[in-house]
Amino acid sequence: MSKNYYEVLGVDKKAPKEEIKKAFRTLAHKYHPDKKDGDDAKFKEINEAYSVLSDDKKRAEYDSYGRTFSGSSPGGGQGGFGGFGDFDFSQFTQGGTGGFEFDLGDIFGDVFGGGRRQKVKRGRDISIDIEISFEDSIFGVDRTILLNKVSTCTNCNGSGAEKNSEMITCTTCNGKGSIREVKQSFFGNFETNTLCHTCNGLGKIPKVRCSVCKGEGVLKKQSEIKVSIPSGIENGEVIRLSGAGEAISHGQSGDLYIKLYVKTHPIFKKSGNNLVMDLNVKLSDALLGGEYTVKTLDGDINLKIPSGVSFGEVLRVKNKGVPYDKNRRGDIFVNVKITLPKKLSKDAKKNIEDLRKEGI
Numbered sequence: 093m094s095k096n097y098y099e100v101l102g103v104d105k106k107a108p109k110e111e112i113k114k115a116f117r118t119l120a121h122k123y124h125p126d127k128k129d130g131d132d133a134k135f136k137e138i139n140e141a142y143s144v145l146s147d148d149k150k151r152a153e154y155d156s157y158g159r160t161f162s163g164s165s166p167g168g169g170q171g172g173f174g175g176f177g178d179f180d181f182s183q184f185t186q187g188g189t190g191g192f193e194f195d196l197g198d199i200f201g202d203v204f205g206g207g208r209r210q211k212v213k214r215g216r217d218i219s220i221d222i223e224i225s226f227e228d229s230i231f232g233v234d235r236t237i238l239l240n241k242v243s244t245c246t247n248c249n250g251s252g253a254e255k256n257s258e259m260i261t262c263t264t265c266n267g268k269g270s271i272r273e274v275k276q277s278f279f280g281n282f283e284t285n286t287l288c289h290t291c292n293g294l295g296k297i298p299k300v301r302c303s304v305c306k307g308e309g310v311l312k313k314q315s316e317i318k319v320s321i322p323s324g325i326e327n328g329e330v331i332r333l334s335g336a337g338e339a340i341s342h343g344q345s346g347d348l349y350i351k352l353y354v355k356t357h358p359i360f361k362k363s364g365n366n367l368v369m370d371l372n373v374k375l376s377d378a379l380l381g382g383e384y385t386v387k388t389l390d391g392d393i394n395l396k397i398p399s400g401v402s403f404g405e406v407l408r409v410k411n412k413g414v415p416y417d418k419n420r421r422g423d424i425f426v427n428v429k430i431t432l433p434k435k436l437s438k439d440a441k442k443n444i445e446d447l448r449k450e451g452i
Contacts, residue, residue, distance in 0.1 A: 097141035097154065105155070109146065116142040213292075213343030215242065218336075222350055224321060226357035227389055230367075230414050232323035236316055237350075242338040243315045244345070245305035252309040252341070253298030260299045262291035269293040292342040309341045319350060323415045324365065327354040359387060365414040365422030370429050371407075373397055378430045388412045388424060395426065403430045 098105050101115045116138060121127075123134040144150045150160040218241060224233065244250040253259060261267040265288035273286045287293045301307030317336055330351050337346025360367045371384065381399035385392050390412060397407075405428045413422025436444070 095137075095141070097145055100137055100141040101145065103145075112142065112145050116146070213340050215338040215340035215343060215346035217346040217349065218338060219349040219351065221353060223353045223355060224325075225355050226360065226362075228321065229325045229327070229352070229354040230323060230362070230389055232325070232415075233321050235319050235321060237319060238314055238316055239348075240312065240314050242310050242312050242340070244339045245302060245309055245311050247304040248298075248302035248309060250309040250339070250342070251298065252302055252305065252307040254300040254302050257298055257300035259296040262288060262295055262297045264288050264290035265295065267295040269295040294342060310339045317348065321352065325352055325354070326362075327352070360389070360424075362414065363425075365416050367413045367422070367424045368427065369424065370427045371395070372429045372431045373401065374431055375433065378403075378428070386426070397428070401428050401430075403428065 098107070101112060101119065103112055103115050107115075119138045120135065120142075122129075123131045123138060125132040125135055144154050144160055153160045218239065220237070220239070222235065222237070224235075245252075247255065251259070262269075265271050269288055269291065270285040270293065271288050272283050274283055288295075291297050298307055302309070305311040317333070319331060319333060321331065328351065330349055333348040333350070335345045336348035339345045359369050361369070367389070369386075371386065373382070373384070376382075377384075377397050378401050379399065381401075382397045384395050384397060386395045386409070388409070393409065393412075395407065395409065401407075407426040407428060409424040409426065411421045412424045415421050433440075
């Protein structure tokens with residue numbers, strides 16, 4: 093037996109498949125060539141051992157004869173894509189639980205599809221909180237926000253070149269925007285196109301770099317952003333401004349997310365397109381009727397209280413609520429609260445006694 097695959101993976105000859113898989117993951121992660129302390133030869137040896145021991149048929153052949161006959165030679169690598177048994181390749185995808193720092197999608201795409209299309213670079217999204225008054229949430233308001241963020245350089249308009257300076261061919265990629273690199277995979281070495289980081293895929297670089305942003309095309313500065321807050325906005329709602337986040341050199345700017353907090357109002361509460369308020373009414377006015385000055389968001393109005401109004405009865409003031417559908421508005425609903433006197437004069441008591449006698 094030229095190689096002891098069980099010793100390579102550090103497992104017993106009677107080890108179950110799950111233990112073999114776990115050992116392979118650990119060792120492959122440790123010796124992967126892309127890692128700082130990786131070992132290409134050891135990594136290939138680990139792959140070779142696992143490709144045999146993870147396959148029931150090949151493992152049986154190996155245990156009996158010291159070699160396999162199913163598409164491989166003694167001590168040699170496996171043919172085609174066979175030999176990985178039931179191993180879950182999702183563990184090797186970027187961000188998977190295996191913790192590997194490469195993406196099999198890149199490998200398969202580069203081998204069989206000539207490389208995947210380069211993704212457009214995107215700047216960082218920004219999230220901020222804004223507090224507005226109750227009135228502004230009802231009628232809407234335009235606000236100006238000052239943010240210290242990475243923005244496009246206004247001197248060069250993001251090109252990275254000094255004003256009136258020409259763009260010349262990138263010497264790193266010779267104007268192609270990409271360079272050829274050799275990558276390693278389970279299937280050997282192969283060449284692939286990689287974005288040129290000197291010109292960021294443009295194929296050209298500034299002859300004279302911008303004196304403001306030093307050729308980056310972006311820089312951190314204070315930016316003034318105008319945002320229109322619509323009428324009827326709810327507390328906790330978020331407004332998204334596309335492209336108002338942080339800029340990135342030769343890429344797409346991120347977004348700005350604005351979370352709104354509406355201050356409470358001493359009188360009103362919002363209910364859909366309507367406003368709700370309580371109004372304390374004297375007992376005499378509830379019995380005989382009266383008129384009260386009521387504050388609205390448009391100014392004071394006189395509200396008539398009908399005689400015989402009941403506690404909890406709701407009075408309606410039309411078209412003084414939340415604006416919607418262009419020129420339409422909701423209403424104000426007034427909850428009547430009757431205030432009962434805590435003390436009565438002798439005359440008041442006598443009058444109430446008389447009312448009692450009348451059955452009122």
